[in-house]
Amino acid sequence: MDSAPPSLFSPVPLPCSFFEPSARIVAPNLLGHWLLRRTPDGSWAGGEIVETEAYLADDPACHGFRGETARNRSMFGPSGRAYVYFIYGNYFCFNTVCARPGVAEAVLIRAIAPTFNSAWMRKNRPVKHDRELTSGPAKLCLALGIERALDGVELVSLPSEVIVAANPNRKQFVRKNGPITATARIGISTAVDLSLRFLLGGNEFVSRRHR
């Protein structure tokens, strides 16, 4: 099904309009679509998004809640771009920017299935089992080589280093791994009661400890 040779694979990026609604809407809609990273040989690595979190403009847990800074600038830009930030002195996390310019909303990608070019991802992040490869927000950034240089890049344009592409078989993927469930978000200390984490509980690559 999803195992076509990466070099023959021509993904179609999701359109800008996909990311224009509130992150609350976009976050569940992203489940089952593809997060893809261009590799040095021009092929694609990545896989199906299986866990997301929405961060909203009026949400104290959102990095943009207290206004624009150098760090969160991309969140205030147009939708369909990446917001990549550095955290805990070691790691990067990857978001898709949503809503219109000036409105700081984004979707944190917390886990993907390592469907395409997992050999390349394992070079970036050596692990015993594929299960550990991309089952967390910083894990997938390591596996895909996502770092600060990719902050702000267009996710809707094929020449980009990172894109979010339409999975033509999304419906089947969601049916097989779903239903989509919503829970509280992970690792935050404010707005802990909001149900803005979305996941496909039947998929083994959902982040481990918080299934």
Added chain:
DNA sequence: TAAGTGATGCAT
């Protein structure tokens, strides 16, 4: 369960 890691942002 806790330590590691350093940028970030707000208080001083």
Added chain:
DNA sequence: TGCATCACTTAA
């Protein structure tokens, strides 16, 4: 300028 905090991971 200083310091608490942090949308995490790993080793134990």
